[in-house]
Amino acid sequence: MANNVSHITEYKVLGKVFLVLLFLTFLTITVTSFELAAFSVTVALLIAGVKGFMILTYFMHLKYExxxxxxxxxxxxxxxxxxxxxxxxxxxxx
Amino acid sequence: MSGKKMHVEAHRDDEGAKLGMWLFIFTELLLFGGLFLVYSVFRAKYPTNFHEGSLELSVTIGAINTVALLFSSMTIAMALSAIQKNNPKLSMLLIAVTLLMACVFLFNKYIEWGVKFEHGLYPGSGLMSRLDHGDLLFFSLYFFMTGLHALHIIVGIVLLAICFFKIKNGSLHSQKYVHLENGALYWHLVDLIWIFLFPLLYLIA
The missing domain is CATH 1.20.5 (Single alpha-helices involved in coiled-coils or other helix-helix interfaces)
Structure with a gap:
């Protein structure tokens, strides 16, 4: 990629990423409310990992770096x- | 240097500036990573204390703050797209929304900590010193980790406010926006850390 031409992320893409993150937050709260001990820890951390990956990839533009x-x-x-x-x-x- | 017309240009290295920001972000990740490690080890050592401790925290306030930060992360990413598309007015509006969300976050934190303080639960209080070792560790880590995170929110507010005024006076525009790019990266980092803090402190009970 040329030096001073950087990729512009469309508003729509950012909006979609936000909706997915919102859904995953809701999912974490629901899953952990069942109190399944070790299982909820694993699931909560896995979901947090997916959310972190999405933020790094789309919001922090790593996809285009x-x-x-x-x-x-x-x-x-x-x-x-x-x-x-x-x-x-x-x-x-x- | 031999040319008759010497064109003087201010030194500028956007790629370098961005790489520098990323290196700083790495140190921040390891800083919070260290705290997460301390939390994990003591959680494994005192599971019941940590379980009871996290029941004391309000999931509702934590969830509202999570949504506020996710939303602000989206708006600051949009603010960067807006300035790249040469739309400074929209960019300033989106930064303002981000700052508003940051204030919502801090206000909730103030309410949350305020209730704890009213009950005499704060670092160094008499109640804290009489707690079980496990409870003491949970609440000390809670105050330290959320406190350090809130400090990062305040720094983020300052950085983004500077970007806002830079756009206003025209020194940050569609051809020169690395400050906003780095400010946004910092803001996403703050969001990224909260994504792990929220389930670990509030949810996993």
Whole structure:
């Protein structure tokens, strides 16, 4: 993509993304109200993950950014997942 | 340098500015990520305290704030599209709506914290110091995480207000909008963090 020509996201697309995010919020509140213990934690975090992905992709324009930046963002989440994993292994075997 | 007519142009690197903003966002993600990690470890250690603690929080206020932030995230993304399409008036209106939503969020937070304070529940209070270790951890993390997040909201308000006035005085326009682009990125980050804070603190009981 040329240096100073950036992609313009249409209002309609942003509106649709908002509606999906709204629906997912409603879904999280409904699912967690059933109190299914470990299941609701997993579902709530999964839905939050999907919402986060949509915000990064559409609102933060990652879909139209360079491959380098997208890889960098992905790596940050991989790094964080590793930190979480190592911390929990540490706590589990103390 | 050898040309007779030297064209002087202010140094400008929009790509660099955006990359810098992203690097800053990475540090912010790891900052809140660290707090989420502390929360997860203590949640695993004191499941019942964290369960009872989250029942004390109002899901309604949390849900209203979630919708307010999602909506404001959409309007600020639209404000960027509007300035790119050379429509400064619409862009300013959308930034104003975003700022209004930010104020709704902070007002709700004020109500929410106010009720807790009235009951004597705030960091350093006598009631807090008499709580169980698990309860103390839950409410300390609640106040610290939502407090740090609210601080980010206030910073976001300042950044977006600056963009609003930059559009008004003409220094931010359809050919030069990187400030609004970065301000919007910051605002989406604040929304992104709340998306994880809301289920973890309010919903998972």
């Amino acid at each position: 360079s491959l380098l930046l997208r890889i960098l963002v992905a790596l940050i989440f991989v790094l964080y997942a590793l930190v979480v994993l190592i911390t929990f292994i540490d706590y589990a075997y103390r």
